[in-house]
Amino acid sequence: MMQKTHLSELVKEEKAREIFAKVFDLKTILALHRLADHGYFDFVEFVISTGKEAHVFRAQDHSGNYRAVKIYKTLTTDFKNMRSYIEGDLRFKEVKRDQRQLINQWTRKEFKNLEEFGRAGIRVPLPLAFNENILVMEFIGGENAAPTLRDKPPEDLGKTKAVVAKWMATMVEKAKLVHADLSEYNILNFEGQPVLIDCGQSVLTSHPKAKEFFERDVKNMANYFSKMGLKTSETEFLEQIRGFKKKP
16 A cells, blocks of 8 residues: 555544644654555545543444544543543553553453453454554444434433443453443444444443443433433342343
8 A cells, every 4th residue: 555645645624633633742743654565555534532531433444334433532531530540550560651652552451352342242343453552443324323322312212321331340340440431421332233432431341430320321221211211229220130141
């Protein structure tokens, strides 16, 4: 594949190029080029979502397949908040003190978490590659990215609730992880099927705050289903999760 030397060749949409120029530094742009040169995508098309910590773009490879490219900000991300999700994780015994190195470590952590969730049978975007503060994943959607449960609630709340409960049991039993930021904002509604996203903060069950994070996830999801009209208490939802734990 021919190497692209200019940002205009790699990022097609003017708005997306403006984001790169304002938000991302030279190291990030060089990392983007390296991933493109290795064939993970051919060019970046447009921005899918923007957030406090990262922007997500739709990209396309040379075969026309869409990819999601998540790029963490290296200057404005909440450095202190990130540390609490890495410190205590046995996979990252040496937590980097430098902010950029910590964010790169976070990107690697999200890649690993997605791998573990996928191996456990939880529907997540397939992680394809990472470099520095950039993560390349399967694109979830058709022409447009799939909406979140916040933007498009499921038609069958009971079925979705059961899927999420099973996920939470599977996370703990098989993946040995807790999502730690589970909510309607971090679950996509793709053709009526839920897909778990934003897994960078997910921690091992051995993490000192794993129980606290798990209980918060239970509360968030119980509140969501209740708000949508399916009355759900934290106790009842926890029992549903435990029910899946008992099944083979």
